[in-house]
Amino acid sequence: MTALDAFRERGIDQAGELLFEPADALFILEELERGGQRVLGLDVWYPCQGRFAEEPGGLDLSELGAADAAAAAREFLTRGLPPPASRVSFVVTSTR
Numbered sequence: 001m002t003a004l005d006a007f008r009e010r011g012i013d014q015a016g017e018l019l020f021e022p023a024d025a026l027f028i029l030e031e032l033e034r035g036g037q038r039v040l041g042l043d044v045w046y047p048c049q050g051r052f053a054e055e056p057g058g059l060d061l062s063e064l065g066a067a068d069a070a071a072a073a074r075e076f077l078t079r080g081l082p083p084p085a086s087r088v089s090f091v092v093t094s095t096r
Contacts, residue, residue, distance in 0.1 A: 004018050007020070007028050010028070011087075012052070012087065017089040019089050025090070026078070029090075038066045039061055039066075039069050039090060039091070040061055040062045041058055041062060042077075042088045043055075043090075044058050044059070045085060046087075052086075055082075058088075059073065062091075
């Protein structure tokens, strides 16, 4: 079981990743923080022929501390995804 399994019903399972709309991702980000999970990055996905394709060059937060990474992820999600992206997936690790 992964940190994101609890949010499976909010996302789309594709290519072994859970893809979330930005509004859901903001909620999940808060829950991950509360649960002691560190966000290392966000992968960005766009619609393509009835599925989703990963946009190269997602948001790499691995060099930031946990609080700064969460703040950067929150800002990225709040500002809006670059078109035509409409979903994100998380790269997380436990801080415990």
